[in-house]
Amino acid sequence: MRVFAGLVAALCLLLPAAPALAAPAPVASKTGEAPLYQARKNWDRYAPGKRAYAKGSLLATNLVKDSIPPYATVKVTGKAYDLTKGGTCGYAVFRITYLKADGSSPFKHRTVRDCTYKSAKSFTFTDKRVALVELKVCSEAKHSKPSLNCLYAQAWKVLYSTL
Known part of the structure; x- marks a missing residue:
């Protein structure tokens, strides 16, 4: 129980420092159903030593507030340098925590790799039932996926959170 209380306290300390999205705004539905909600955020991040860079935007729609945790459909668009x-190479690594039908909240990584000096690699992806999106940018030798050092050595930047 103490471990859980400590985790909750640590999370409470971290969340206020997370950048907030624009307040959700109602959006008219094309089918005349209840209004949908959306929030947009522009983001950018350098790797340590400014050896790689990523920028883009995140659009969260269809927020389901009455779920625990709440979740939304998230579309991320951007460029990695x-x-x-x-x-x-420059790596933009996204850690996406989503809600499964059984109620569990696992995460997955989406990685964008650019190995061309100052030439951007564009990307876009959409995920459903998302509770949290985090970003980390790294610069390291060319591999098919980022190293453990990239994944665990520095802090993740929170791009979107329903928690």
């Missing part, structure tokens, strides 16, 4: 000359 490698800012080094040589054998390294």
Whole structure:
């Protein structure tokens, strides 16, 4: 029980520092149903040492508030840049926590890799039933996926949270 209370206290300390999305605004539904809600946020992030960069926007729609945790459909669009000359690549790694039908909340990673100096790689993806989207930008040797150092060495930036 103490561990759970400690986690809740730590989460409460972290969440106010997270950047807030614009207040959800009602959007007229095309089918005449109840209004949908949406929130948009622009974001950008450098890797340590400014060796890679990612920027873009996030659009959250169809917010379901009466679920625990609440969730939405999230569309992320952006560009990733490698800012080094040589054998390294820039990685934009997104950690997406979503709600499964059984009530569990696992996460998955979506990775965008750019290995061309100052030439952007565009990306877009959409996920449903999302509770939390976090971002980390890294610069490291070319691999099919980011290293454990990239995934765990620095803090994640919260882009969207329903928690």
